[in-house]
Amino acid sequence: MPARHPAVTRAEDGTVQITEPIAGPAFTRAVLDVAGAVLTWPVLGPTGLPAAEIHDVAQAQQWLWAVYGERTAAAVDAVASGAPEAAAEPMAPEQPTALAESAARLAFGHWTARWWPASHLDGIPALEPGALGLELAALTHECQQLLDEAGEVEGRELLEEHLAALAPLVRWWQSGASPRRLGGVLRLIDDAADGLGLGGEEIGRLRSALEQDDGPSGTPLDLADLFVRQGEFALAAGSARPATGRVIARGVGTNNWCRYPPGFVDAAEDAVTWTVYALGAGRWIEVEVVAGGTAPVGGGRLAAEVSVERVHLAAEVHVDGGPPSRVPLARRDDVWTGRANLDIRASTTPSVEVGVLLPGFDPGPGADDRAAREAVRALARRRLGEAAAPHDGEAAQSGPFLAEILAAAAVEEDF
Template sequence: MRFAEDSGLWTTGPGPDAVQLSAVLEVSGAVLSWSVDGPESDVHIAFTDPVRADWLWRVVGESAHSAIVSALGGVPDGQVEVEGVAVRPAALDSLRRLALGHWMRRWWPASVRDGIPELGAAVLDGELALLTAAAGDYFVDDTFDSDVAELLRPHAELLEGLARLGDPRVAELARACAELAADIGVEAGPAAVAVQSRRDDYALVAGEVTRRGAAAIAAGVASVSWAAVPPGVFDAAENTVSWRVESADDVANAVVLVELSGRASAAGIAVRVRSGAVDGAGTLDASGAATVALVGEDQAPITESVAWGRDWRDTAVTIGADVGESPQVRQRVRTFARARLARPGPDAFLAELLAAESDY
């Protein structure tokens, strides 16, 4: 097996091509990652500390483990070849599933418009807590993904409530999570509040935006870059951002509205509108709406007459951070999610099964 230096770490080579498609798990001494829609056997390993990776013998065998630790003992530089070493993919099945569950927490493309249902956060986090506890040998050190208590604490009361709805699978999950919480001394935090889809809210807000002010000087749509915003806030479809340039008191503003997923507030998330030398920045309110003042290169407000006289076809609206992300990557994620819902496999989470069975 060949190891190469990458960003100051020994790795098994180039990692997955896009963060939105990478299932990542931090274990003791290393970070494991897989492409969610790639071969399950293709694991990428980046060692943060090979000596701390006490679990490695389970994956490559005891003699190979020793050889790897010995070979990677120096400062990462160039490449190192360790002969006779191969990863046993089956030994990583449970870790890949755990990584996939964490990926779902961040990247699952829930969308009213696309018909991709949300995954129940309480059920998914409960499953991940149980999987993490079962994989304790891989989390000798505290890592970003090893906090069982953090997974359980927000959902204990909600899981109990879901268990009373009559689904024996949820009841069994709730029971197991309650036992685990008792074992590690976790007290229930505030119960999560179930939020219904806010599609009607979108229509109401859009209606208010349409009615106010004069006719739009310009209008268009844009898409949210998933890597630029927190998870679970916005509908994951394309073209969920609508914008209009309007005038009030001879000053041009951009009115922006972003469709929400219904799971969280958009309050405080940045929005920026750019069109050539015209620029404007602000923040969304809880409903995903913002009115952004537009200024020119001299930072003077854009007047109505100037706004009517310019070409707005190059207008770009950015929600959240300014990051590069292609629509093709997002479409790959949607294709992957739909395939899992249509044909649940042996690694399916109960949260996925419940979503697939729903009448969403």
């Protein structure tokens, strides 16, 4: 007998919830904005059906039955109409529906675009943004029943932004050495482009390749060179040291991923370092932050927030438990650096805490969950290991993303 789904409830603000909200830092949750609701899955645990926060029940009814089943859709209607919650105990489907599986994969794909812990220091490669962006565009098209107008616009932006990645993906598919899913992704992209009225050289070549479909070319293909790889980090030397200053304290700062946009800081725990110098009675601190090498996938709100021209990172410095002061950071090669004077007594060795943030983007200090960050790194390494294994027979909604397979190939080449 199928297990009962947790009761559908109505919150004080009038939203209808399916299951309890998922707890934990933002980077441990995969989130998908859909028509009339927000769906959430845990990244570090079993996925299954998502938690839902429904703010427009009428709009959500276009997909509720296809994700949770008809009894859940009816229960949501009942609770929204004021029926007692005890009367609304739906039963979950025995197996996740196709739409539920596609939605979970799309949500996780958006999670990788935002939270993948790319780090030169930790040896976790960045994901190829073009391959990831096009697979997300394909999944968005596959999940169009779930989406409102804003979601459809996001799918178009993903496709338009990453059209240049189509040619290498087609080459990969034609080589005969690609995962089975790639053909389906390319056909979904073709369908999406057709529905959106998109054309151009890239789409034309894609359609020609799909129409011919005359089997593998047999041409050897080096996945590590399929896309133009980002140059290796050439970590710059630290900021210029004062010739006569002496070091009186140094340490590693806090690297809280939630306090800056994705891709601008290396995700390693020891990416933020600081040194306090003394010269006579003067004291100052110098902060170095290893820069990241990626930018988020897709356009829209997040891309606007992380525009390189508008990014001015800062270090937040606490000395001896006092109020924070901000040290502006400037990027030089692959390191963000900054320097500021400290108002401390010459006879003391200061206790210093340093973090990095983007003013205006930063949601506030919040909980600094190092254990959760370590779990995310372990997840990324596990997925890269799985991506390096054969994957020809995988199902459409399982297995690694195309970008993960490419990243795993790059790791194998480097090591």
